[in-house]
Amino acid sequence: MRRTYDDLGEIKKGPWKSEEDEVLLKHVKKYGPKDWSSIRSKGLLQRTGKSCRLRWVNKLRPNLKNGVKFSAQEEQTVIQLQREFGNKWARIATHLPGRTDNDVKNFWSSRQKRLARVLHSPSRSSPPKSQKSRIASPALHKVPTFEAPKRSSSTDGESSVTSPKTLSCSSSYCEPIKMVSLPELMNPTTTTNTTNMLSFDHNQPLCQLEYTVRNPPEENSCNEPPNPLQHVPCLPQHPPPPIDTNDIFTQLGDPNFFAGFYHGYAPELAQFPYMTPGGDGESGGSCGNQENDDSMIFGPDTFIDDFPIDMFDNIEPFPSPSDW
DNA sequence: AAGCATATCAACCGCCTGGTA
């Protein structure tokens, strides 16, 4: 008969004390990072095995970068891997030496919160003084990007693609679909698969918008009617004009903001209608099994990836968290 | 200096999966 938690007295919760850490470290040194529950069953600590494991993984494990901000490289890695894997923080963390899933998760959610707060603030068209002051402060640099969930993932390592949509294009090859409101754009449903990525920087006004659009007929390799979701063919061929970012909050509150943005950055995209997550804009025929073909929706087939390589040469790079 | 808003981080909770009695 195994002993149950009830046999072992009250469970201690809350912040760990250094004495507890020492006990935990001793145990790991002796037995290795396993048998967490035995720590309690032996009466060494009144912590659950889960709590012990978490403490070890997040704080006591060797070579952790505790208290070190994410470098620009790490930030890019997280963005890239999140795009690839979704919210698989543990998996992403394996690519970041010294970082835990908790680190990655906190890093990401912090960014999400920041932008969500900015964009969902009812006063964003007339931000409070405190927010306005932050626009020019280093703190605003902490809002470099926002990326909505791209896909739903049911099992580790296998993401299921459900409904690739969010923004669509209406250039010469693109069909009008639906309008999407800014709140929808910035707060898509969790099963929305397309990435909406906005980037903010007072030096680098905007913007990374990543979405899928319909294919130009001549690029459509299947025999069905020409509208499989495909990458954006509309590319800006000129440097972006300056934007007055001192008033970015006002601009974000303007329903014509994105249209204005495209007029400046990519005139071909200026008349894009946006379509809502969950809309039926993708209902048109597609080649093969679209649901399992990430390459049609993500990866290189994204707006940002189709920009000319040197298009950002004239602007400053994103601030990295290490610069915040 | 006080008060407020926001950012960061540590830890917990609930769910899931696999192993074992």
Next chain:
DNA sequence: ATACCAGGCGGTTGATATGCT
């Protein structure tokens, strides 16, 4: 076959730190 438990993971929360007015 079933129940229980340990471990792993993602989401969430609460405490604390920081910055601004």
